[in-house]
Amino acid sequence: MKRINTEVLKIDRNNPDKEKIKMAADVIKNGGTVAFPTETVYGLGANALDEKAVEKIFIAKGRPQDNPLIVHIGDVNQIYPLVESVPEKALKLMERFWPGPLTLLFNKSDKIPSKITGGLETVAIRMPNHKIAVELIKEANLPVAAPSANTSGKPSPTNASHVIEDLMGKIDMIIDGGNTGVGVESTVLDISTDMPTILRPGGITKEDLLEIFPEVKIDPALEKSSKDLKPKSPGQKYRHYSPNAQMIVIQGELQEISQSIKELLKEYEEKGLKVGIMATEQTKNIYESKNVIVVGDRDRPETIAANLFKVLREFDKKGVDLILAEGVEESGIGMAIMNRMRKAAGGNVKTIEN
């Protein structure tokens, strides 16, 4: 691929400079690509109504053509031209959770190029809760298609430096707006079924959704034991969020997790591998290894979500061959964390039953 000149623009997220936002919006309006921070991860944006611009996203990321993109809006009214209709259920969710990390599926209108939806008749839409993202979209006055701004398959970027690592020379502009907050991507929710179905767990938890609906389903294809089912969210079928190193996630009671990690550490070091350990505040001092990285605090799992992708990239910089990662409890944001860990490990999860 021919390298292009990538401009990096620093913008203060609390007080975005209008001139700089305008420069970035002009790039989008002219059919270019801009990486920008959202509250979840950095997105790689382009004009959602311009098929050629959208194509540039797929090329820069090396993204499979059948993996659809989420369309981002900066104002609720931007949704109407993009969809056939906005069902009552969606309105309720939009009112409660937008702006925020919840992506909803709608039947698409003719305005949405099929390139965006990977040929599907539904389009995924969300309104991000981040000043830079919202002002950029409003200034461009266009819906902005934006998948995570990483090379396809790599951990999603939670800082501009991660975007620079992956996409420098491949996109027109990178807005550096500091660290993102949530750290894992949005929840993708299908409301076309009687019972709303989570197609990808994310920033809005199942528990959050249960405040509105009596029951919420998880796409059965996301369960560990369901290798034969086809996920309804096409992106979920790919190995994803992956460090260069191999990774094993250990799930169970904390005591057993750390015991198992100690044993595996010994076993693999004896084989000559450089082993990294993804530990937590609670366990950071119990492993005899130089390559321990603390991902967060088990009592505040949102800290684990916020740091997860960054830590995966740090292990690659250390050049470890294998990452042994402590699993977390699969409730609240823990569901999204375990989904990302499982994918990063290519399904390599060891569950210790007692």
Ligand code: AMP
């Ligand atoms: P990313 O933007 O990189 O976080 O990826 C977007 C995610 O949204 C992928 O997992 C897609 O499979 C999912 N997605 C986007 N559009 C649709 C759709 N129409 N139906 C189901 N999943 C979708």
Ligand code: MG
């Ligand atoms: Mg992604």
